[in-house]
Amino acid sequence: MSRSQGRKGKSKTISVLTLARVEGEGALHLTLKNGKLSDVKLQIYEPPRFFEAFLRDRHYYEAPDLTARICGICPVAYQMSSCHAMEAAFGVSIDPRVRALRRLLYCGEWIESHALHVYMLHAPDFLGYESAIHLAQDHPDVVKQALRLKKLGNEIMKVVGGREIHPVNVKVGGFYKAPAKKDLHALLPELEWALATSLATVKFTAGLSFPDFEQDYEFVALRHPDEYPLNEGRLVSNRGLDIPIAEYEDHFAEDHVPHSNALHSILKGRGNYLVGPLARYNLNYDRLPHVAQKAAQDAGLGPRCLNPFKSIIVRSVELVFACHESLRLIQGYEPPDPPAAAIAPRAGVGHGCTEAPRGILYHRYRLDDQGLIQESKIVPPTSQNQKTIENDLWHFVPDRITLPEDQLTWQCEQAVRNYDPCISCATHFLKLTLHHESEPT
Amino acid sequence: MARKPKLAVYKFASCDGCQLSLLDCEDELLEIAGAVDIANFPEASRAVVKGPYEVTLVEGSVTTQHDAERIHQVRKESKLLVTIGACATAGGIQALKNFKDVRDFVSIVYATPEYISSLSTSTPISQHVKVDLELRGCPVSKGQLLGLLAALLQGRKPNLPTHSVCLECKGRSTPCLMVAKGTPCLGPVTQAGCGALCPAFDRGCFGCFGPMETPNTGSLGQQWKELGVTDPDLVRVFRTFNAAAPAFKKASESHEQKPRA
Numbered sequence: 001m002s003r004s005q006g007r008k009g010k011s012k013t014i015s016v017l018t019l020a021r022v023e024g025e026g027a028l029h030l031t032l033k034n035g036k037l038s039d040v041k042l043q044i045y046e047p048p049r050f051f052e053a054f055l056r057d058r059h060y061y062e063a064p065d066l067t068a069r070i071c072g073i074c075p076v077a078y079q080m081s082s083c084h085a086m087e088a089a090f091g092v093s094i095d096p097r098v099r100a101l102r103r104l105l106y107c108g109e110w111i112e113s114h115a116l117h118v119y120m121l122h123a124p125d126f127l128g129y130e131s132a133i134h135l136a137q138d139h140p141d142v143v144k145q146a147l148r149l150k151k152l153g154n155e156i157m158k159v160v161g162g163r164e165i166h167p168v169n170v171k172v173g174g175f176y177k178a179p180a181k182k183d184l185h186a187l188l189p190e191l192e193w194a195l196a197t198s199l200a201t202v203k204f205t206a207g208l209s210f211p212d213f214e215q216d217y218e219f220v221a222l223r224h225p226d227e228y229p230l231n232e233g234r235l236v237s238n239r240g241l242d243i244p245i246a247e248y249e250d251h252f253a254e255d256h257v258p259h260s261n262a263l264h265s266i267l268k269g270r271g272n273y274l275v276g277p278l279a280r281y282n283l284n285y286d287r288l289p290h291v292a293q294k295a296a297q298d299a300g301l302g303p304r305c306l307n308p309f310k311s312i313i314v315r316s317v318e319l320v321f322a323c324h325e326s327l328r329l330i331q332g333y334e335p336p337d338p339p340a341a342a343i344a345p346r347a348g349v350g351h352g353c354t355e356a357p358r359g360i361l362y363h364r365y366r367l368d369d370q371g372l373i374q375e376s377k378i379v380p381p382t383s384q385n386q387k388t389i390e391n392d393l394w395h396f397v398p399d400r401i402t403l404p405e406d407q408l409t410w411q412c413e414q415a416v417r418n419y420d421p422c423i424s425c426a427t428h429f430l431k432l433t434l435h436h437e438s439e440p441t
Numbered sequence: 442m443a444r445k446p447k448l449a450v451y452k453f454a455s456c457d458g459c460q461l462s463l464l465d466c467e468d469e470l471l472e473i474a475g476a477v478d479i480a481n482f483p484e485a486s487r488a489v490v491k492g493p494y495e496v497t498l499v500e501g502s503v504t505t506q507h508d509a510e511r512i513h514q515v516r517k518e519s520k521l522l523v524t525i526g527a528c529a530t531a532g533g534i535q536a537l538k539n540f541k542d543v544r545d546f547v548s549i550v551y552a553t554p555e556y557i558s559s560l561s562t563s564t565p566i567s568q569h570v571k572v573d574l575e576l577r578g579c580p581v582s583k584g585q586l587l588g589l590l591a592a593l594l595q596g597r598k599p600n601l602p603t604h605s606v607c608l609e610c611k612g613r614s615t616p617c618l619m620v621a622k623g624t625p626c627l628g629p630v631t632q633a634g635c636g637a638l639c640p641a642f643d644r645g646c647f648g649c650f651g652p653m654e655t656p657n658t659g660s661l662g663q664q665w666k667e668l669g670v671t672d673p674d675l676v677r678v679f680r681t682f683n684a685a686a687p688a689f690k691k692a693s694e695s696h697e698q699k700p701r702a
Contacts, residue, residue: 020483048559072458151468162641165462169642176644
């Protein structure tokens, strides 16, 4: 839904009142003065939900289920970051078999989320369709293939986690119950199909046409000694950041701006940065399995990619990685026994940072000696990308300002969707004003 | 050919998970799109067909003045209004703020609170407008969502259970966790619909689907205490995703320590 104001005057505002095909509710406002772009606002009006306040005085073991409710699209990310933070606080070491099973669960979420975004939310922009349902009228096979791929991601989450949205099997220390080997092995044939389909997806997305638009980003992602990052690693950037996750708050800050119900994250002293598939890819290309690197090369994508519109290809390369990794993990699967480490709470602070489909998700908890949460902080990927999204538009619009308004509007929406923004995540947070319906006397 | 019924999906304060359940119907989505006109579903499409809508699915709870007004507009343009999920049917996890002292909240505020506006409560949709049908769950069950759409297309009422999760455990032959292992479980007071998922994973039910029709929360609380669960923990147990559902609210309050006079 869009509208423009002041068409005949010197100043004009283009507003996309409801950004479609994003998770959650936001709007985009561009102001043009005398034919020049004078303001860009990504407005997040989704109501804030104050999770950090609810978490006070809750048990450490409630955090995975409570924080999962911040986002129905990436609940596993919340469960993983909170579990890692608690385990760090209590000094728990995790069975490598639990670690592998968590990685598999996370791959399921990546496959589901990336298949959803690549085909159902983003591809329609490139092909000129309002939605995947409109796309299906002309290209039913493409959409059916997308749905099958997405379903496989959900199946992995179902077998490992119990259900696809808000899985029930994750706990601090591991899992309530280890899935049976045969249930995981039953997924192998479909995963073989999914790997082949992901490779075809890279080819398909690389064949789309892309605006000529590159930006000099500071990318931030996890980096692990020998894996493509999911659950752990150091936080690194292409401009020299290289820190353990526990130092996150020494280097990053959050700004509160009037037009958004989500906080804007910045790197202290440097400003905006980018998290998500594009950042992971640029910083960890050498950690991708050969099959994913080759798919990228064949598609003409080098180890560096600075065009945010091409994030659709990068997401497809990550689909290849996630399918390949799932196959490897299932083939090597041994049920952890016991399925979870024993936990002995102690007072302290724990940090967790994992790679949600949309980028790094940081959690910090301060706990008392009973394991009750005293204080928490959660920084989701979309609030970290907000400023970069606005920045992209500042650079993207001026060269296209003469386009017919409906075209310009659609292209700007597409530029926002490059980030697969999850607005529900971004407004989970704490700050509020209360309308006092009746003042206490 | 008769015009296809128009379907709209609206979001209030929520995590997006319940409307994602619709997109998660991978095997049925295109069939649904063939049977109904998906007229207003911003998460999936930028195209909007104007109302009135035959069926409107509402996700999320009311937490702002703006949303308290918006829901009336949604009601006006909807022939059948169906609330989906714990936020819409009971206020959701964000209703935990209903239990907090306002001063506690203000004391945690920093940065620039004047940029944000929020009501002091999170309330279910039914507290604002007439609701025709509701689907419970955090998130809703895909099977129930499909069953509901199919029933409405056939012009009948969907068949939704009001009994407890216990019957679903019996149905899938899961031994009772409380009896067999002494694991505390909310199944006896929680409405069926999930398929007794948690007990099948060796985990006690934690009440995603909210209270069943006639829950005996007092007796269950007593059973939990015999298993060693304390009153403060019973307060927490009833205060999660359906904290403001009347039966769970009452149960949590009954375990609260009375402040000393």
